[in-house]
Amino acid sequence: MSSGASDYRSKTFRLGRRAALAAGGAALAMPFVSRAGFAADAVNVGVVQPLSGANAQFGINSRNAIEMVAEEINAAGGIKSLGGARINLIVADSTSTPTTAATVAQRMISQQSVVAVLGAFASSLSLAISEVTERRGIPLLTMSFTDQLTERGFKNVFQIVSKGSVLGRAQVEDSVALARENGEEVRKIAILYEDTAYGTSQAEGLRAAAKGLGLEIAVDEGYPHGITDVTPLVNKLRISGAQLVFPVSYLNDSILIVRTMRQQGVTIPTVGGAAGYVIPDFVQALGDLADGVLSIAPANYDQAPEYTERFRKRFGYFMVHEAIEHAALMGCLVGALEAAKSKDPAAVREALLATTFDSGWATVMTGGTVKFDATGHNANAFPVMVQWQKRELATVFPAKVAKAKAVWPKRG
Amino acid sequence: MTEAVASPRAAALRPGRAVLIAAVLAVALAVPLGLDPQGYPIRVLTLTLLFAAMGQAWNIVGGLANQISLGHAGFFGIGAYASTILLRDFGLSPWLGMLAGMALAALAAAALAVPTFRLKGHYFALVTLAFGEVMRVIANSWSSVTGGPVGLSVPFAPDSLWMFQFGAARPYYYICLGALVAVTLVFWRIKAGALGYRLRAIKENADAAEVIGVDTFRAKLQAGLISATLTAGLGTVYAQFSYFFDPDTIFGVATISVRMALIAIVGGVGLTFGPIVGAFFIIPVEEFANAALAGRAAGLSAFVYGAVLIAVILLKPEGLLALFAALGKRWRERRR
Numbered sequence: 001m002s003s004g005a006s007d008y009r010s011k012t013f014r015l016g017r018r019a020a021l022a023a024g025g026a027a028l029a030m031p032f033v034s035r036a037g038f039a040a041d042a043v044n045v046g047v048v049q050p051l052s053g054a055n056a057q058f059g060i061n062s063r064n065a066i067e068m069v070a071e072e073i074n075a076a077g078g079i080k081s082l083g084g085a086r087i088n089l090i091v092a093d094s095t096s097t098p099t100t101a102a103t104v105a106q107r108m109i110s111q112q113s114v115v116a117v118l119g120a121f122a123s124s125l126s127l128a129i130s131e132v133t134e135r136r137g138i139p140l141l142t143m144s145f146t147d148q149l150t151e152r153g154f155k156n157v158f159q160i161v162s163k164g165s166v167l168g169r170a171q172v173e174d175s176v177a178l179a180r181e182n183g184e185e186v187r188k189i190a191i192l193y194e195d196t197a198y199g200t201s202q203a204e205g206l207r208a209a210a211k212g213l214g215l216e217i218a219v220d221e222g223y224p225h226g227i228t229d230v231t232p233l234v235n236k237l238r239i240s241g242a243q244l245v246f247p248v249s250y251l252n253d254s255i256l257i258v259r260t261m262r263q264q265g266v267t268i269p270t271v272g273g274a275a276g277y278v279i280p281d282f283v284q285a286l287g288d289l290a291d292g293v294l295s296i297a298p299a300n301y302d303q304a305p306e307y308t309e310r311f312r313k314r315f316g317y318f319m320v321h322e323a324i325e326h327a328a329l330m331g332c333l334v335g336a337l338e339a340a341k342s343k344d345p346a347a348v349r350e351a352l353l354a355t356t357f358d359s360g361w362a363t364v365m366t367g368g369t370v371k372f373d374a375t376g377h378n379a380n381a382f383p384v385m386v387q388w389q390k391r392e393l394a395t396v397f398p399a400k401v402a403k404a405k406a407v408w409p410k411r412g
Numbered sequence: 413m414t415e416a417v418a419s420p421r422a423a424a425l426r427p428g429r430a431v432l433i434a435a436v437l438a439v440a441l442a443v444p445l446g447l448d449p450q451g452y453p454i455r456v457l458t459l460t461l462l463f464a465a466m467g468q469a470w471n472i473v474g475g476l477a478n479q480i481s482l483g484h485a486g487f488f489g490i491g492a493y494a495s496t497i498l499l500r501d502f503g504l505s506p507w508l509g510m511l512a513g514m515a516l517a518a519l520a521a522a523a524l525a526v527p528t529f530r531l532k533g534h535y536f537a538l539v540t541l542a543f544g545e546v547m548r549v550i551a552n553s554w555s556s557v558t559g560g561p562v563g564l565s566v567p568f569a570p571d572s573l574w575m576f577q578f579g580a581a582r583p584y585y586y587i588c589l590g591a592l593v594a595v596t597l598v599f600w601r602i603k604a605g606a607l608g609y610r611l612r613a614i615k616e617n618a619d620a621a622e623v624i625g626v627d628t629f630r631a632k633l634q635a636g637l638i639s640a641t642l643t644a645g646l647g648t649v650y651a652q653f654s655y656f657f658d659p660d661t662i663f664g665v666a667t668i669s670v671r672m673a674l675i676a677i678v679g680g681v682g683l684t685f686g687p688i689v690g691a692f693f694i695i696p697v698e699e700f701a702n703a704a705l706a707g708r709a710a711g712l713s714a715f716v717y718g719a720v721l722i723a724v725i726l727l728k729p730e731g732l733l734a735l736f737a738a739l740g741k742r743w744r745e746r747r748r
Binding site for chain 2: 093111134197198204
């Protein structure tokens with residue numbers, strides 16, 4: 001295709017371009033060189049969260065918690081085994097796109113030499129990031145639920161919460177056990193779900209759990225996401241004889257369902273699956289009508305109020321579960337850095353696996369301490385059942401960690 | 413519209429242009445040698461090359477025949493899912509899986525062509541949009557095969573060309589560069605060949621083309637099949653590069669379908685180098701906006717990215733290549 005002359009010309013051109021590129025690259029790198037000099041002692045920690053898009057609120061909650069813990073650590077003298085090194089957070093927006101999340105993680109690994117990455121709320125984002133961190137040997141600390149995260153044989157993923165399948169099973173099993181504590185033997189349940197990917201997959205998990213307990217599913221109804229009138233659904237519920245209802249929806253639909261149930265005097269205990277059920281918006285929308293609504297949760301703020309109230313004081317709302325979990329992850333990372341006495345990601349990974357984290361922010365998780373097993377899953381975590389009581393979330397099950405007695409409606 | 417479209421002879425390689433292309437290719441081959449093989453810049457460059465190739469594949473239908481498809485994510489995802497599922501369940505090399513995905517995408521394109529290519533303009537765009545969405549819904553609901561909404565991970569394997577897996581980005585860079593060159597050659601051959609003339613005739617006036625003896629359905633079908641097949645192949649490359657994808661991303665309207673069209677349109681729709689220029693503008697701008705601004709206010713980076721795109725389209729609706737041509741002309745005139 002190209003003649004000798006063009007070969008010659010392209011070669012000289014290439015040399016010129018390379019020199020220009022090198023000069024340009026050097027110029028671009030300047031700020032990083034000077035910053036590296038300034039931050040010679042600091043430990044760079046990557047924070048990848050969805051700060052824009054559908055999951056933005058959760059990403060911001062998570063970032064708030066991580067920043068608060070980092071500031072507390074720095075104020076208390078930094079990482080002592082590293083000569084008081086400060087924690088320097090590198091925060092980036094994963095948006096809602098897995099590819100962007102992975103690219104952002106790649107950026108902070110290669111440009112800021114982070115010792116670990118914390119992120120990124122949504123399972124799809126965390127899975128995408130884990131593919132990058134695994135290949136670069138950087139620990140990824142996450143509170144995403146999906147079972148896949150720690151079941152692919154990866155060596156650098158640390159999942160602090162109960163897995164999604166465990167949470168799904170507990171949602172049914174714990175509520176049946178809670179009913180038994182309150183003198184009611186559950187035989188019939190109802191499942192209402194929005195016909196989205198989220199809704200149908202959650203409903204599937206609930207069905208499997210109900211089957212495992214030999215429960216009859218009296219109502220099993222999908223409804224269009226964003227439904228405007230749920231009266232027919234609630235009527236069906238009322239005459240079905242169901243003793244527990246599981247409305248699977250993100251936020252708005254479940255608010256509508258609970259409100260309509262209350263207006264029609266339907267008192268069947270309602271059990272949510274975390275997500276929209278355990279955030280301030282839920283109680284803001286429903287007010288006192290939220291009272292009595294149950295939900296499964298991977299962590300709750302009343303387990304360690306001496307820590308979580310600091311969050312409420314600073315940000316003006318209670319410490320939501322993703323904030324708790326990210327704060328605990330940050331606590332584990334600080335503990336691992338202390339134990340590793342090194343900023344080498346491989347050493348930090350070793351310390352994360354070897355240490356039982358039983359002090360500071362690591363203790364706010366359910367279980368009180370954090371110990372990662374060989375797969376990187378926190379073996380000490382277990383789900384809790386929470387209930388809205390007087391506009392606060394109270395842990396009501398299991399008994400060993402319950403902070404309040406469940407309010408159970410009188411049947412009849 | 414522009415001279416390149418108006419006179420097909422312009423598609424033939426001029427000597428000056430050949431030198432320029434050789435020089436650009438040489439630079440493209442040399443650049444990774446100076447970059448950290450696992451670093452961030454090479455990852456962005458690799459994604460840019462991949463999206464340039466995707467824009468080019470879209471350009472075959474969208475540019476030459478002016479059939480604006482907003483459903484190419486459908487083919488893209490078919491490629492990604494086909495190779496990954498075959499790898500997961502049968503340990504089949506993704507290169508073979510890529511062929512399977514391309515065949516499936518060709519089937520899907522043929523099935524889609526029957527009802528849609530009779531449609532024009534907005535209606536065609538809407539039906540293709542629906543096609544992509546249908547694929548997304550299927551991938552979300554058919555959990556036993558696709559893994560459902562959680563997404564699909566490419567099984568981890570040590571570095572191997574046969575298994576299409578590398579720890580570093582550098583091999584992917586060269587694969588994506590090769591893919592871009594290959595798709596661009598296909599595009600260029602079509603554009604300069606008989607099919608290109610037929611597609612241009614359809615673009616100018618479909619009825620007139622039919623009257624002078626162009627089998628418009630056949631020409632559009634051929635272009636559609638080639639475009640879909642190439643897109644599916646690139647889907648496999650994407651899956652192997654990112655190791656993980658979920659239905660909402662791989663079949664996404666904004667993430668894939670619209671972006672493919674946008675890259676071609678911003679660069680210069682129907683032009684051989686349009687998607688390349690478009691991708692080298694859009695992907696780095698998006699990255700830069702995210703890197704520089706995402707840590708500040710939420711959504712600011714997306715806002716800046718959108719504002720830049722709007723500015724480009726307002727400034728020169730024909731695309732960046734036309735803008736460069738106009739600037740170059742003005743510069744030459746001033747020098748005279």
